[in-house]
Amino acid sequence: MSDTAAASPGHFGPDLAEVFGPSQQDGGPELVQLLTPEGERVHHAEFDHDFSAEELRGFYRDMVLTRRIDTEATALQRHGELGIWAQLLGQEAAQIGAGRALRPQDYVFPTYREHGVAYTRGIDPLDLLGLFRGVDQGAWDPAEKNFGLYTIVIGAQVLHGVGYAMGIQRDGAVGTGDPDRDAAVIAHFGDGASSQGDVNEGFIFAASYNAPVVFFCQNNQWAISEPIERQTRIPLYQRALGFGFPGVRVDGNDVLATYAVTKAALQRARDGQGPTFIEAYTYRMGAHTTTDDPTRYRLSDDVESWKLKDPIERLKVYLRRNGLVDQQFFDDLDDEAKELGHHLREGCKALPDPQPMSVFDHVYTEMTDELAAQRDGYEAYLASFEGSDH
Structure with a gap:
C-alpha cells in the first residue's frame, strides 16, 4: 500500500473480516475475553493465542512487580518524597498485555500513568519517580527505549503518536513484509481524554492517511470524578467506525485478551492496514492521583465488585489450577518484589536535586x-x- 494511501470511506481494508471480524463491525459481542474473572480459560473466534507456561508466568510476574511499583510510589508520596503520583491499581493487565505485544521497533506514546508499559520497555521505575519527585523532566532516553516522555497535557500524546506514525510510514518502515523493520505506534490515553479535541483530531489524521497507529484507551470509567456515562452515549470503541477504522472492546482486566487483541492490532498497522481503536474496559480501583479522594464521588460497592475481577488474582487462580507454578515461584517473586521496593525507596531518597540552569x-x-x-x-x-x- 502506498505510504499516502488512505482507506476509502466506510471501508477498512481487505483484512478486516479476518482480523477484526463482523461481530466487532456491527456492534455485536462487545467484550473480547480469554480468561474469566474466575480464572477459567475461554476462547474467542477472532482473537486467540496459544500461550506457553513461560508466557503466562511472565505476565503474572510483570503484573505483580508493576503493582509493587505503584504501591511503593504511593507510599513515598504519602511520606512526602514525591509531589504527586498517578496510580494504576487495577489496570495492570491492560498495560502489561499491551506492553508485551510490542516489538522492539514499535514506539509508545504514553500518558502519565503508563508505569506498567514503561516497565515492559526496560525503563527503571526509579526514572519515573524522578519525574513525580520534580528533580527531572523524564530521565530516560525516548529514542533508546522507543517510549516517549510522560505527557501531562491531556490527549496531546495522541497527536504526537499519529505524527510519528506518519513519519515511519514515509520512511518506508510499514508494509514491507520485513518483521525486523516494519513498525507501528501505540498511543495510550484514558476515557476522559477521549473527549479532548486533540484525540479526535488524531483520529481524523490517522484515518485520512492510513497511519500505522493503535489507539489504546484504558477506560477505567472515571475521568477524575466524571463517570463514563456523562462522556459518551455509546461504547467508546464504536466511535472508531465514525472516523473510518475498526474498534474493539477487550476485557482490560484480562492480560491474555489484552495481549492478543493488541498484538493483532499492531500487526495490522505494521502491514499497512491503518489504525485501530482498542477500548480496554477496566476499573480504576485506586484514586485518580494521590491528591484525589474517590470516596466523594463513587460508591464503595462498585469498588468491592471490581475487586472480584482483579487481574492478578484471576491469572493466579489459573496458574495454580493448571499446575503451572509451585510455591517456590511465588516465594521467589515475593523476594524480587521486596528487592524492587527497597530499590525504589532508597533510590528515590538519593535522587539529586537538579541544578537550576538545567x-x-x-x-x-x-x-x-x-x-x-x-x-x-x-x-x-x-x-x-x-x-x-x-
Missing part, C-alpha cells in the same frame, strides 16, 4: 536565540544572590 537543557535540539537570552538572564539573576545571606 531547566534550559533539552528544550530544543539547538539552542534558540530567545531561549539563550532567557538562560543568560536567569543565570545573571542567580549570580546576584552570591555572597548574600538571603
Whole structure:
C-alpha cells in the first residue's frame, strides 16, 4: 500500500473480516475475553493465542512487580518524597498485555500513568519517580527505549503518536513484509481524554492517511470524578467506525485478551492496514492521583465488585489450577518484589536535586536565540544572590 494511501470511506481494508471480524463491525459481542474473572480459560473466534507456561508466568510476574511499583510510589508520596503520583491499581493487565505485544521497533506514546508499559520497555521505575519527585523532566532516553516522555497535557500524546506514525510510514518502515523493520505506534490515553479535541483530531489524521497507529484507551470509567456515562452515549470503541477504522472492546482486566487483541492490532498497522481503536474496559480501583479522594464521588460497592475481577488474582487462580507454578515461584517473586521496593525507596531518597540552569537543557535540539537570552538572564539573576545571606 502506498505510504499516502488512505482507506476509502466506510471501508477498512481487505483484512478486516479476518482480523477484526463482523461481530466487532456491527456492534455485536462487545467484550473480547480469554480468561474469566474466575480464572477459567475461554476462547474467542477472532482473537486467540496459544500461550506457553513461560508466557503466562511472565505476565503474572510483570503484573505483580508493576503493582509493587505503584504501591511503593504511593507510599513515598504519602511520606512526602514525591509531589504527586498517578496510580494504576487495577489496570495492570491492560498495560502489561499491551506492553508485551510490542516489538522492539514499535514506539509508545504514553500518558502519565503508563508505569506498567514503561516497565515492559526496560525503563527503571526509579526514572519515573524522578519525574513525580520534580528533580527531572523524564530521565530516560525516548529514542533508546522507543517510549516517549510522560505527557501531562491531556490527549496531546495522541497527536504526537499519529505524527510519528506518519513519519515511519514515509520512511518506508510499514508494509514491507520485513518483521525486523516494519513498525507501528501505540498511543495510550484514558476515557476522559477521549473527549479532548486533540484525540479526535488524531483520529481524523490517522484515518485520512492510513497511519500505522493503535489507539489504546484504558477506560477505567472515571475521568477524575466524571463517570463514563456523562462522556459518551455509546461504547467508546464504536466511535472508531465514525472516523473510518475498526474498534474493539477487550476485557482490560484480562492480560491474555489484552495481549492478543493488541498484538493483532499492531500487526495490522505494521502491514499497512491503518489504525485501530482498542477500548480496554477496566476499573480504576485506586484514586485518580494521590491528591484525589474517590470516596466523594463513587460508591464503595462498585469498588468491592471490581475487586472480584482483579487481574492478578484471576491469572493466579489459573496458574495454580493448571499446575503451572509451585510455591517456590511465588516465594521467589515475593523476594524480587521486596528487592524492587527497597530499590525504589532508597533510590528515590538519593535522587539529586537538579541544578537550576538545567531547566534550559533539552528544550530544543539547538539552542534558540530567545531561549539563550532567557538562560543568560536567569543565570545573571542567580549570580546576584552570591555572597548574600538571603
